[in-house]
Amino acid sequence: MTTAYINAISTAVPEHDVHDDFVAYADSTFTLRRKQLLFRRMADRAQISHRWSAFPSIASFYGDDPNAVDTQARMQEFERAAPGLAVRAVDGLGLGDAAADITHLIVLTCTGFYTPGIDFEIMKQCGVPTTAERTQVGFMGCFAGINGLKLAHHIVRSEPAAKVLVVSVELCSLHMQQTDDLETMLSFLVFGDGAAAVLVTAESTGLAMDSFQALMIEDSRDLITWRIGGMGFDMVLSGKVPGSLSRALDETTMKTVLSGAETSSIDLWAVHPGGRSILDAVEGALHLDADALTSSRHVLENYGNMSSATVLFVLADMLERGDTGSGCAMAFGPGLTAETMLFHAA
Structure with a gap:
């Protein structure tokens, strides 16, 4: 394939x-x-x-x-x-x-x-x-x-x-x-x-995309919403999002996301920096090292949250740094939904 x-x-x-x-x-x-x-x-x-x-x-x-x-x-x-x-x-x-x-x-x-x-x-x-x-x-x-x-x-x-x-x-x-x-x-x-x-x-340079997994978190539909209103688009971003993510990213869920692998086997974490509390919640739930989200925190500090472009900025930072190993990308949005991608450096 x-x-x-x-x-x-x-x-x-x-x-x-x-x-x-x-x-x-x-x-x-x-x-x-x-x-x-x-x-x-x-x-x-x-x-x-x-x-x-x-x-x-x-x-x-x-x-x-x-x-x-x-x-x-x-x-x-x-x-x-x-x-x-x-x-x-x-x-x-x-x-x-x-x-x-x-x-x-x-x-x-x-x-x-x-x-x-x-x-x-x-x-x-x-x-x-x-x-x-x-x-x-x-x-x-x-x-x-x-x-x-x-x-x-x-x-x-x-x-x-x-x-x-x-x-x-x-x-x-x-x-x-x-x-x-x-x-x-x-x-x-x-x-x-x-x-x-x-x-x-299909040229084997950069980051190889291995698999994708979508995660919809139960009883969280109203925590992030995005609707067209008369004064632009109306955003709801609840302060409950970090807690919901932290509870959802348990060991059983991560086994599914990582295709059975252990969290410790992932070298690179490209996590969508929806805000500091989001990154802190993911870091805590997955018991990551303090420097595991370096690229995500760099993007947050210098650009903020740019919606769909943000996780691509994180992956770009990893490419620029020449990071190697296996990786997991995560981005969160309305639903509450997490879209994930497993990858590895070619």
Whole structure:
């Protein structure tokens, strides 16, 4: 059976670092001193230093009232900014003339939609042939990075000559709303914008994708939700998520995820950094060493949570570091669902 490999990953973020700007803005929205102090403490503990946005500052796009910016205006901004960011990520792969050999193009996004869409811009600007088979994985949330890799894996296994380009682009900063609800503002604290492009072929370089496993956690459907509202897309990210993940990732579950192997046999952990508490919960549940999630914590600190692109950033960091051994990737999203992938360095 043909093995599919992640040959290369390129990442891109917008030029505007808005993390400190958002923290200052959010701090000013709370009328109760108690909430303000709690938000400040949580922001200090979030282990995020940078998050990047398609616009220079909160005020430059939202003005004085984010709730006055409707979904149509946010989607117009997505159409303006998302294609260029996706193209930058693809260009970072350095495909050159080899772009003409791409047979399949998969686009992942859950933060904006329009058509003709990002796939058309990639074909037009990056040299990908218009004959490439195109698929969009939409609105699945943060775990969609794994779903995109899974789809590429299946394509290459069924068509060994295929050269699959997977592109994730997310503009999470387009969906901020003004509220004095502490849990909601803390969810906005972690999200940023980013894009990643992945080349998947049967060429045995990079990371070999071994198997995939989906895990749906019982009685957790409402802990992460993502719906289209009148003022952008409405996110619910419950503070109960870390505890639910910690309880779900027990020994029996991990035996299934790891195809019967022991947790101790995994050298590399590419865990989606949905937030510091998520990483802490996974680290504790799996009894990992303090440095096991180095790549995940690096991505969280420097980029925040970029929805479907984030786990691809983590895998890119591992490739850049030259990490070796067997690995397990995990990403979490609505449902509450965990998508996992076993891999090894070629």
